[in-house]
Amino acid sequence: MAFQSIENLWARSLCALQLCCMTFAVGGLLPAVAACGHVVEASPHSIAAGVNLAAPMGRLPEGVKPVGYTLALAVDPSKDYVTGTVKIDVQLDSPTALIWLHGQDLQVGEGYAVADNGKRHRLVYSQATEDGVARLDVTPALPPGQAALNLRFVAPYSTGLAGLYRVEASAVPYVFSQFEPLFARRAFPCFDEPRFKVPFQVSLSIPDGLTAVTNTQPVGERSTGNGYTTLIFAATNPLPTYLLAVAVGPFxxxxxxxxxxxxxxxxxxxxxxxxxxxxxxxxxxxxxxxxxxxxxxxxxxxxxxxxxxxxxxxxxxxxxxxxxxxxxxxxxxxxxxxxxxxxxxxxxxxxxxxxxxxxxxxxxxxxxxxxxxxxx
Incomplete structure (x- = not known):
């Protein structure tokens, strides 16, 4: 990332310093979600004895790591929000009833996890800190091994130039992304740290007549029949969340x-x-x-x-x-x-x-x- 001035360089350095000190679908259809974009107190339900309920400081704890994302976003520059679904494939080291991840100012509905054995587990999402540490309470606890976390969400466009945000050119709206360093969590629930480097399978539903750009080439598309087209993109090489990109508009x-x-x-x-x-x-x-x-x-x-x-x-x-x-x-x-x-x-x-x-x-x-x- 190149910066225009020493002030911008200082801002980036300060952001990295603050990071070390921090507590850490589709088309016109808006999914029914609970308003979970606020900070909540930790609740002990279905949490195994001995599990630390305090939100992590700095890096997320060991024991849960993502191995892949399937991310579907409906991006319409004329609206005030994006809707989406995400499936995060994870590896669990031990029985798990509490998963820490990231999400900031999102509305996330009740989700579900599917364990290796095919059993479904209830997921309840809540944002734990102002800077976007979030938790998933899992009922019953997931066994060790691989699992798939499935969540549906709404993300408002950011008011600044971070996360997913809108700009206008000649009175025409466009959507762009800026996820480095901590802003992917404003767009979708994720493990928003550079060490978690995994493939992304992205699909973008956009109004007919617009163009969508992301990290890879499109490999398919389908019309949803309601004025939107869904573009399916090739899976990425392993990437951290901060390197994901989205742009939509009449380019x-x-x-x-x-x-x-x-x-x-x-x-x-x-x-x-x-x-x-x-x-x-x-x-x-x-x-x-x-x-x-x-x-x-x-x-x-x-x-x-x-x-x-x-x-x-x-x-x-x-x-x-x-x-x-x-x-x-x-x-x-x-x-x-x-x-x-x-x-x-x-x-x-x-x-x-x-x-x-x-x-x-x-x-x-x-x-x-x-x-x-x-x-x-």
Whole structure:
């Protein structure tokens, strides 16, 4: 993630410092959920003797870890919220009646878990701390082994530029995401720490006529018959939650490819993504991104590790850029330019930030730190 100024760098450092001190569907159909986006007191029901009921400080406790997500979101930029379902496959080390995870300001209905033996277990979600530590009370306790946690939720769009948020360009609404470092929990229930690096299977239901972008390429779609289309995307490589990306709107797309080379056997799909009417200004960025990516592959002696690359010009964005795997977001002025009119300073800024974010595809995305004290 590149920053525009020392103030932004300081803000990010402060955020990481605060992290160490913290307590830690579809279409037009709004699921019936309980309003659980508030802090609640711990309740001892169905909790085994000896289990610590206090919300964890810093990192989540050992004993439960995710191994995969199936995430379905209905994203309509004209609404004030997204609806969704998530199935989190987990590995349990011991009998478990209390699971700590993350969720902030979400409305989550009663869910269920399915154990290895096929038995269903009741899940009751509640937010335990203001900064998004949440708990699942499990009845009866889950046995050791693998289980699937199933939850249905509503997430309001964030009012700031973090989580899933809306912006307008020429009075047209768009949705973008910014999940680093602690903001995926504002969009869906999850284990929101970089050490939990697992595959995501994502589907996005969007109004007909809009475009959706996430970390991988679409592999299927279906019409829901109510003015929405559901796009199904390829499973991601193992990723932490902070590298997931979502963008929805009436985008202009500039398509290209990075030619094959001695390290990569196939051309790499490359797109520039801009708000409606700004696509022609992406040509310079798309062309030079291909050159930079090829140079980095040769420098690292390693092929680009993901199945495609989108570079997105975001009209309102807190950082200079964010290295989401396969879907890098930028402040729009870094990508949108008329080559004959753009200043040398703007072209230099583009090249510097783009090289930084592309490098993150290897350092940070392919190889990821376990905690924020190893941030690169």
């Amino acid at each position: 202009d797309l500039v398509t290209a490819e990075v030619p094959r080379n001695s390290l990569r056997a196939h051309p790499l799909p490359l797109r520039g993504v801009a708000v409606a009417g700004r696509g022609p200004q992406m040509q310079f960025a798309v062309g030079h991104t291909a050159v930079l990516l090829d140079a980095l592959e040769r420098y690292f002696l390693s092929p680009y590790p993901f199945d495609k690359l989108d570079v997105l010009a975001v009209p309102d964005f807190a950082a200079s850029a964010m290295e989401n795997a396969g879907a890098i977001t930028f402040r729009d002025w870094l990508l949108l330019m008329a080559p004959q009119k753009a200043s040398v300073a703007q072209k230099h800024a583009f090249q510097s930030v783009m090289a930084h974010e592309l490098s993150h595809q290897w350092f940070g995305n392919w190889v990821t730190m376990a905690w924020w004290d190893d941030l690169w």
